[in-house]
Amino acid sequence: MTARKQRLTVTVDPELVQAGQRAVESGQAESVSGWVSAALEDKIRRDRMLSRLAASVADYEQEFGEITAEEIVAQRRADRQGATVVRGRRRPGTRKAKSA
Numbered sequence: 001m002t003a004r005k006q007r008l009t010v011t012v013d014p015e016l017v018q019a020g021q022r023a024v025e026s027g028q029a030e031s032v033s034g035w036v037s038a039a040l041e042d043k044i045r046r047d048r049m050l051s052r053l054a055a056s057v058a059d060y061e062q063e064f065g066e067i068t069a070e071e072i073v074a075q076r077r078a079d080r081q082g083a084t085v086v087r088g089r090r091r092p093g094t095r096k097a098k099s100a
Contacts, residue, residue, distance in 0.1 A: 005033075 020032040029035035061067060 017032070020029070020035045023029040023035045024032055029038070057067070
């Protein structure tokens with residue numbers, strides 16, 4: 001971002017203002033303005049990545065055809081079967097109840 005800042009007036013939900021203030025109080029942000037700026041930068045980055053992903057999917061589908069719901073289900077199943085499950089040690093008394 002540029003060194004020079006611009007003032008912006010916005011209306012947000014009170015919970016968001018409180019979250020920004022808590023971030024400042026806990027030292028996670030220098031100011032609410034800085035916290036909001038960081039959130040906007042994250043949003044821009046995320047939107048760009050999603051746009052590139054959408055373009056990649058469109059390119060793939062143009063070459064190979066539309067990805068079907070059945071293909072997605074089959075891929076999820078294959079991903080689960082090929083996954084390595086890693087779990088930390090359980091603490092005493094935290095065992096899950098088996099469902100019926």
